[in-house]
Amino acid sequence: MKMKGLFVGVLAVALTLGLSFGAMAEEGVTDTEIHIGQWGPQTGPAAPWGSVARGTDAYFKMINAQGGINGRKLIHHMFDDGYNPAKTKAGVKELQEGTGMFAWVSGVGTAPGLSVVDYLMDKKIPWVGPSAGSLHWIDPPKKYLFAVYPLYYIEAKGLCEYAVEKLRKTRVAIAYQNDDYGKNGLQGAAEQLAKYGLELVEQVPVEKSDTDMKPHIMKLKKAKADVVLLWVTPIHAIRIVGTGKAMRFGPQWMSTSTCSDFPFMFKISKGLWKGVIAATFGELPDSDDPLLQKYKKEAYEKYAAKGERWGLFYYAGILFAEPLVEGIKRCGKNLTRERLVKEMEGIKNFKGIGGTINYAPLDLAEPYCRQGQKEIFLVKCLDGGKYEKLTGWWKIK
């Protein structure tokens, strides 16, 4: 009798301790699952960027099929915010206070991201790889926010440096979208050109709603630019290049990584994209990099929806999630947010399908401690959407 009572008592204590260990686990983490959240514009004018979230989804499914990370499966919660910050905030709050996310990954858009960054940082929730190369994420650096996408600012610097030093062109102009994305590019280009004692010969703002590019081309033509940087959406970029051709204006076009999906751009522009130089932050869709091919076979071909295109935006979703997955792997069985931050700070020379990723312990004076990828490389578009590598992986200061 007494033994039985003792046995029951010990069992009860053990169960309570065991359950409370389960209960004391980090929010969003159980013994078998890790909840990761993401938002993306699946509808609305920014819908082409919705494939980023779908890419991460396929990537997580691939990891789960291979057994998960340290025995835990990644549960991906993605929702559509239509690029509307009010909806982003609503969705983030709903998921965070409902199911409870362990961390957030990617997430397209500077404005939607900025509307939730304070909320996430106040609650000490890690966020890895915002899908926008804006200076806002790292300036000032925040403990729980790890940026991956190389800054637009950096891309502009790289392109200008190449144009002036390698192509020996001095008349550089820029057509930029009139928002944070374009303004960052403008800033980078102006700063880099100032180093050579040059100035931008023309800065042409483009509104997202503009359909007719002729006034813009006329201004560029009047300034006799021989290099034009394109800091706009792919559709506007094609319109500009096309209108330029119709008006017999043919400078060296250079664009950012958003327009670097050459097979796609070549097809949509009906061949106009030939000869454009682009900066890119990851391997190109038809590259023979083994890791990229592995993702294509294991993630895209098995889990992508019918009609999904293997394009840059799609595997960018994988690119932005790679550091997070690496960080979770390094935490082992003991997965907490603080541990994740510490492990991520220790990531050095990690290479996925993007450039090398380095983080450093938090230093409020050094914004780059939270900027993972600082390198890009330049490619030129050839016939048929093929590409020619112009530089290797290039770290810009």
Place this chain on the structure above:
Amino acid sequence: MDMKRDYYEDVQFFSSGVVLFWFLLLLSFLAVLPFLVKNYYIYMANYMAINIIVAVGLNLLVGYTGQISLGHAGFFALGAYGTVILMSKAHFPFLLALPASGLFAALLGFLLGLPALRLEGPYLSIATLGFGLTITQVIGRIEFFGGRQGLHTPDLTIGPWHVESDRDFYYLLMIITVLLVLGARNLIKTKVGRAFIAIRDADIAAETMGVNLTFYKTLAFAVSAFYTGIAGGLFAFVLRFIEPEIFGMMMSIIFLAMVVVGGLGSLFGSIAGACLLSWLDLQLRNILSIPYFGEWLEALSKSYFSITGVSNIQFIVYGLIMVLIMLFEPLGIYGFWIRTKIYWKTWPF
């Protein structure tokens, strides 16, 4: 509903003791709400409250005065930017910055009302549309307002009360919303409200009866702009980050839809319309998680449509609800309410 027997009954604030009772019950329910539901629903309630203020203001213009405005997102933006700028750059306290930006929006509303004196129908809608677009463009141009990069909202402190969480903000919003809605109701019951209604029904006849068209039409614009400006200022605190892109044409159209779907010329209607459309706005993205319907939609997408665009069902449902409500009841949600009341009043005949 019931016929009013004398002037004092018409002007009375609560038409009977029963209405007063239900109103007080509603207020106490609203006061207790944050303790009953999860935080996310409080955020939703905040969003709805802001849309209620806008819808009430817009209804004063569209429903009671018969004008049409597709540019109210411009006033919304003015209110938001005005409040944030006054608080962060000029260090005004919140209780001063909010009415000040509302009054500034009202001034611009008055200016917009001047062309409205001669225009009507689609002509007025283009004028207001142009106004809305101009405001966002001008704000985006000026670097002092943060330009295209947007502004972060400063923290909100009213005296000793630090308004931080959704729940604190909920109480602040509820007080302001209730006061503004009661103010609108009061306005309608006075001479000003009756002048508005007269202008809507027959403006030339109203003028011959002595209603100063210029004054009252511009006043209608100014008052609705004031309401929208206040709502914009509060929205800046709900979202904590504002930039010109948010205040686009789609926002103006949704505001107008809230008013029309809810019911023109009825405060209850605009409240209902605002609640319905903002709830749909925030919740429709979860449409695929409805148990049977969601799976059927997904299966349908896989076979005939693209699965990548499946979230666009939101738009289809949203548009469908708007169209169906307007087809079956031109008076909107308020019309449904009236019909239900009449049915039950005269039941079982």
Place this chain on the structure above:
Amino acid sequence: MLDFLQTIVSGVAVGSSYALMGLAMVLIYKTSEVVNFAQGEMALVSCFFTYLVLEYHGFPFYVAFPGALVFSAILGCILEFAVLRRAKEPTILGMIIITIGLEMILMGFVSWKFGADPKTMPFPISPYDSVALGEVFVSSLEVLTFFVALAVMAILFFFLRYSKLGVAMKATQQNNMAARLMGIRTNRILMFTWGISSVVGCLAGLLISPMTMQPYMMWGPMLKGFASAVLGGMTSLPGAVFGAYLIGIIENLFGGYVSIEFKSVVAFAIVVLVLCIKPSGLFARHYVKKV
């Protein structure tokens, strides 16, 4: 001088696509006093349908394009029959909201079916080849749009003035009850109006789509088309075309010489200024409502 000429020519070119949308909107307003916000999306559905037929079923252009026009006519008729006629005693605002709702449904439908990636329409005339008039360049697609716009305007103008159906349309707008008393089947007239307007919109869409095709492509042209229709007077067809060219030219002049950012703003500002002087637009007769 050359720049000035180029700007004017570009303005005329861009005005043509606004003119087609404006014509479509004026046509519907002329017969039923409804501002059709779904105009752009009706054209969008037809364009994407053409794309579907061209890409996946491999029909040649000469079959697909007339097919698209027929499809858009049927679509317009069906929309009017199924949706707008069912509205019980609608107010003007109510009808506007119904068209906005339709617009959302159609856009959601197209995005759902086709996904959001930009696509490209195989069109025989490329938007990137240009014709040179001296030193001034204009793309061949724009030349086509210009002629199509003028042709459509001429056809519609003579149709409305001299054909039986056209006169019946005008009668329906002026006094619905009297028209019915005279034996005109107003319901059928409304259906035809929507059909014809949808065809005009489809032409506009087909001429816009060779540049790029994405579900949001018709919003901008529709707004500018609406503005030009208002500028020219919502009841006047030549007015819509004139307004469109005026807006196109002024926009481009402003963009070239003053500021590119405020280009679209200036268009609306011009419209408001003109409306302050002539409240019903440039060419329409101003009907003062009697008490």
